[in-house]
Amino acid sequence: MTIPVMVPWLGEEEAxxxxxxxxxxxIAQGPxxxxxxxxxxxxxGVEHAVAVSSCTTALHLALIGAGVGPxxxxxxxSFSFVATANAVTYVGAVPVFADVDPATGNLTPATVEPLLTARTRAVVAVDQGGVPVDLDALRALLDPRGTTVVEDAACAAGSVYRGAPAGRGAELAAFSFHPRKLLTTGEGGMVTCRDGAVAARLRRLREHGMSVSAADRHAAPGGAALLETYDEIxxxxxxTDIQAAVGLVQLGRLPxxxxxxxxxxxxYRALxxxxxxxxxxxxxxDPPHGTTNFQSCWLLLPDAFPVGRDDLLGRLxxxxxxxxxxxxxxxLEAPYAGTARVPLPATEHLTRNSLVLPLHHFLxxxxxxxxxxxxLAAAC
Structure with missing residues (x-):
């Protein structure tokens, strides 16, 4: 391919x-x-950040931190990478699929509220493609019910919500550093949270539940023996520290x-x-409440476009x-087929009629x- 859809910005500084x-x-998790x-x-601008191996594991730990369980x-x-739903199943809970706003691709109170039950413990709100979700609107609905909003900010590093970095306003948020994201460590993720006790627990859980981390044991003064315990699974x-070293350089590139x-x-909009x-x-x-980082620059085809989306991808x-x-x-994927409790027309229209265009720093x-x-030629 002469024009790739994505190329990470990596250079000699990262190397x-x-x-x-x-x-x-x-080279393992350390300083x-x-x-x-x-x-x-x-x-x-948050109190705590916990580095992990991927955004999927970040979501897994965030849901545990939110108290979600069997x-x-x-x-x-549903309009999200399958990892969003998968993380819910990892903790033994049931993912309940909601539709999205057709303009932003994000959840809204109107799409969430009909699905709330006495068993609803949390809502995972995705900043889809980097478009910040209207977190305040969701929290106005869910906070009085005692339902936690976990922000899946996988794509949102560099996006802005109401004048602040996307993810800041959530009790728990999960970020991705996959190569298709703006900030990459190859693989990797981050959980952010406000509660220090929750952050401490997540740090233990990411490392087999050890009460004393490997880094703390090695840093013990005078070679003192620090014996760890394992109080939960x-x-x-x-x-790894190799990934984190790359991430520190990448963070400086983000603006x-x-x-x-x-x-x-x-x-693209003009062309x-x-x-x-x-x-x-x-x-x-951009939504009315913020700005997107354009992690994914997706185009919804006109209703009368003469070529189907899949055929168009072939032509491109x-x-x-x-x-x-x-x-x-x-x-619509096999593991979750037939589980949707309500029709999801906006989701199905968006996923069948949109494509992600090449967009990266070197384009x-x-x-x-x-x-x-x-x-434009395909549209004729």
């Missing part, structure tokens, strides 16, 4: 940071992981990444103007353009012109 971690002899946690918490129900959007959800992607998305408007065509945009591939299908609908205007020309 040197990773090499320094290797040379130090400390660089702790430094990355502090830097990420400071960036977000017999509980958790409302989730934990997991191996740790981030420039967001600025560049927003500029490119604005240019694709003939496809946008009253016929249903739409390019993802033949032209050397790598695009992707729109965001998936988890309730050139010439490449953008090629993408737009191929889309």
């Amino acid at each position: 040197e940071a990773a090499a320094e971690a290797v040379r130090s002899g400390w 660089r992981t702790a430094a990355f946690e502090r830097a990420f918490a400071d960036h977000l 017999g509980d129900e958790v409302v989730v959007p 934990g997991f191996n959800h740790r981030m 420039a990444l967001v600025e560049r992607r927003r500029a490119l998305a604005g240019r 694709l103007a003939p496809l946008l408007g009253e016929d249903g065509g739409r390019l993802v945009a 591939a033949a032209a050397g353009i790598s695009a992707r299908r729109g965001i998936m609908a988890a309730h 050139t205007e010439e490449q953008q012109d090629q993408v737009a020309a191929a889309l």
Whole structure:
């Protein structure tokens, strides 16, 4: 493919940071992981950040932190990567699929409220594709009921909600550092939370439930023996210091990444103007309550577009353009087929008629012109 859908911005600084971690002899979870946690918490403006191996494990721990367990129900959007629903099943709870707002792809009080029951323990609100969810509106509905909102901010590093970084306002939020995200550590994730006791528990759980971390044991003065105990069943959800070293460099790149992607998305909007408007065509945009980082620049095809979405992806591939299908609908996948309790028309329309366009820091205007020309040609 001559025009990739995504290329992470990695350079010599990341390579040197990773090499320094290797040379130090400390490559597992250790001092660089702790430094990355502090830097990420400071960036977000939250009290606690817990680095983990992926956003999926971050969601897993966040749900445990929210007290979700067997017999509980958790409302989730179907319009999300399947990991959102999977994490609910990991804790023995039942994912209950809600529809989304057709403009933002996010949950709203109107889509969530009909699904609330006495068993609803939490709602996982996704910042889909980097578009910040209206967290305050959801919390106004759910806080009085004692229902926790866990923010799945996998795509949202660099997005803004009501003047603050997306994820700051949640009791618990989960972030992804997968290569398709703006800030990447290869794999990796972060749980942020407000409660210090919850954060301490999640730190133990990510490391097999050990009461004393490996880093603390090695740092004990004078080689004193610190003996750990295992008071509950934990997991191996740790981030390595090599990943954290890369993450520290990446965090410094985030403002420039967001600025560049927003500029490119604005240019796409101008180039694709003939496809946008009253016929249903739409390019993802900022919501009224914030700004998106354009982690995914998804295009909803006009209702009368003459080529099906899947055929269009094939045409683009033949032209050397790598695009992707729109965001998936988890309730249409085999593990969750037939479980939706209500119709999900917006979700099904979005997932069947949208595609993700190439957008990354290195995309050139010439490449953008090629993408737009191929889309406009297919519309004729």
